[in-house]
Amino acid sequence: MANVTNNRPLSPHLQIYKFIPTMAMSIVHRITGGALYFGTLLVAAWLIAAASGEDYFSQVNWFFGSIIGQIILFGYTWAMFHHLLGGLRHIMWDIGYGFEKEFSTMLAKANLVASIALTVLVWAIVLIVR
Amino acid sequence: MDMRTPLAKVRGLGSAKSGTEHFWRVRTTSLALVPLMLFYVVFLIMYAGRPYAEVVSALANPFVATINGLTVIASIIHMRLGMEEIIQDYIHSEFMKVALLILNATFSLVVGGLCLFAVLKIAFAG
Numbered sequence: 001m002a003n004v005t006n007n008r009p010l011s012p013h014l015q016i017y018k019f020i021p022t023m024a025m026s027i028v029h030r031i032t033g034g035a036l037y038f039g040t041l042l043v044a045a046w047l048i049a050a051a052s053g054e055d056y057f058s059q060v061n062w063f064f065g066s067i068i069g070q071i072i073l074f075g076y077t078w079a080m081f082h083h084l085l086g087g088l089r090h091i092m093w094d095i096g097y098g099f100e101k102e103f104s105t106m107l108a109k110a111n112l113v114a115s116i117a118l119t120v121l122v123w124a125i126v127l128i129v130r
Numbered sequence: 131m132d133m134r135t136p137l138a139k140v141r142g143l144g145s146a147k148s149g150t151e152h153f154w155r156v157r158t159t160s161l162a163l164v165p166l167m168l169f170y171v172v173f174l175i176m177y178a179g180r181p182y183a184e185v186v187s188a189l190a191n192p193f194v195a196t197i198n199g200l201t202v203i204a205s206i207i208h209m210r211l212g213m214e215e216i217i218q219d220y221i222h223s224e225f226m227k228v229a230l231l232i233l234n235a236t237f238s239l240v241v242g243g244l245c246l247f248a249v250l251k252i253a254f255a256g
Binding site: 034051058094123129 | 161171175189241244
């Protein structure tokens with residue numbers, strides 16, 4: 001029997017649509033979510049090493065203190081802020097607000113700007129305080 | 131005619147058997163994670179790369195340990211549910227999908243268990 005599902009039309013995919021801010025931030029929301037999933041492994045390694053004694057800890061901790069470790073941590077902070085702000089937008093939509101086109105486009109752009117600003121701000125404050 | 135039993139009607143979960151639980155848990159854990167992650171990420175930036183004794187004594191602080199424990203629980207549930215959604219969206223082979231869902235659940239539980247143990251060990255035993 002012929003495979004009847006083979007020739008069915010496909011629904012339009014990403015490349016068909018015009019690239020707009022809300023769409024871009026939706027994609028970034030999912031990517032940052034995935035990145036945080038694996039970034040948590042690094043945080044877990046640090047935490048578990050701290051519980052395993054000084055020898056283990058010094059190895060893992062050295063990596064976190066290194067320039068590459070700090071860059072990863074900076075990226076982790078940004079991903080966290082972007083995902084957090086994106087999540088708040090989703091909560092807003094869930095309770096039924098903010099569907100107007102201009103407003104949601106503005107908010108999508110604000111999400112990106114605010115995530116970068118907050119990341120820089122938090123790092124600046126922590127580096128000054130510590 | 132409605133063929134459902136009275137119990138099924140009361141539960142209102144339909145044929146998928148779980149209703150809106152997945153959605154609801156994602157949202158509740160996400161709200162919990164807003165203050166928790168703000169604290170956690172600042173703590174992480176402050177102490178990553180610092181000497182062992184300093185980090186352990188900071189982690190042993192009862193307030194920090196409690197926040198850390200709660201963060202681990204909320205984030206493990208949230209990341210497991212989130213990855214579940216990604217797998218269900220993009221993996222179309224039934225075997226691969228089920229395998230990855232099991233792997234995701236196992237991975238989350240193991241990482242969460244290890245982190246909780248680490249948090250409690252530092253808090254109680256140093």
